[in-house]
Amino acid sequence: MRLLLIAFEGPEATQGAGFAQSFGMPFDVLCVEGKGPRDTGAERVFEAGLAHGETADGLAKALAGAANGYSHLAAVSSMRSKDVLPRVAAHLGAAMVTDAISASSPTVFQRPLVAGSVIATVETLCSPVVVTFRPPGFPKPEARGQSPVEPMPLDVQSKAARVSANERGGGGRPDLTQAKIVVTGGRPLKDAQTFESVIGGLADALGGAVGATRAAVDSGIAPNEAQVGQTGKIVAPDLYIAAGVSGSTQHMAGIKDSKIIVAINKDPDAPIFETADLGIVADLFEAIPAIRRLIGK
Ligand SMILES: Cc1cc2nc3c(=O)[nH]c(=O)nc-3n(C[C@H](O)[C@H](O)[C@H](O)COP(=O)(O)OP(=O)(O)OC[C@H]3O[C@@H](n4cnc5c(N)ncnc54)[C@H](O)[C@@H]3O)c2cc1C
Secondary structure: OOEEEEEOOHHHHHHHHHHHHHOOOOEEEEEOOOOOOOOEOOOOEEEOOOOOOOOHHHHHHHHHHOOOOOOEEEEEOOHHHHHHHHHHHHHHOOOEEEEEOEEEEOOEEEEEEHHHOEEEEEEOOOOOEEEEEOHHHOOOOOOEOOOOEEEOOOOOOOOOOOOOOOOOOOOOOOOOOOOOEEEEEOHHHOOHHHHHHHHHHHHHHHOOEEEEOHHHHHOOOOOHHHEEOOOOEOOOOOEEEEEOOOOOHHHHOOOOOOOEEEEEEOOOOOOHHHHOOEEEEOOHHHHHHHHHHHHOO
16 A cells, blocks of 8 residues: 655645654655645655646546555645545545544545535445545654655646636634634724724734634635635634634534634533533623723733
């Protein structure tokens, strides 16, 4: 058995190394964009050196071409891997396991269904095993050795072309999926400016990332890439602060691996208080300035 850990961006190689190490099988890392870490215990680190934003159709075909000799192809769960890995599996005629949160063996995985209210155990009988996984469910990676680095040119021929890429906000803030502190705002934030000053302001004061509910994103209050939840990003920070967030099943599916959840909501019966470790029943427009005064920022 041999595993290829596909990292669309360099940090995913570090995040995903714990998964690769946990099976005790030899593994290589393929960095699609940028450079990968050398100290994950990978036998080789391949760097494809692609530009940002290759579309999934051509990329999937190229990655399937690189799969020869591997029993496992794995990637950290992300919007990108959700787009690309199932297509890789289709090219290889393999089954796809999405969002594994733990593993009983190299072919048996646990994964959430129905926004996390059911945990299914799935076994794949196909080879190769194609899997995306959530790193918090697997051991933390140990720094090991110094892997040799080799270029791996990927011949990406896409039928689709990315004609524009709009990225808003977030300048200088930590990546949402890797941040130790996340401050999330919901629908009551009213507009983009209020969201940025209240939620962004607290996030900056704490050195954290900014998240949003889908209701906030759909209302144009928050950028799309900030959405947390079942159809957004999965986060697992040490501290998750949710302000004006009701606690829908779909939102909670994205935050359940957070170590401490603090909810600020003016409705004492809001569902989020059932899960939160700490609850503040208050108007967020009073509570957040008060928190900032307390921490002196
Ligand atoms: C298939 C599907 C997928 C979905 N995926 C996602 C997803 O990935 N992520 C996601 O977030 N949602 C997702 N949703 C939407 C989800 O069901 C909820 O509609 C959404 O999470 C609600 O967002 P919210 O909590 O901001 O808004 P609301 O439900 O409107 O809640 C706002 C909360 O703010 C409180 N509040 C109001 N004013 C204040 C104030 N001044 N101070 C303090 N508290 C205040 C209210 O008491 C309320 O609890 C999905 C839905 C579907 C059907």
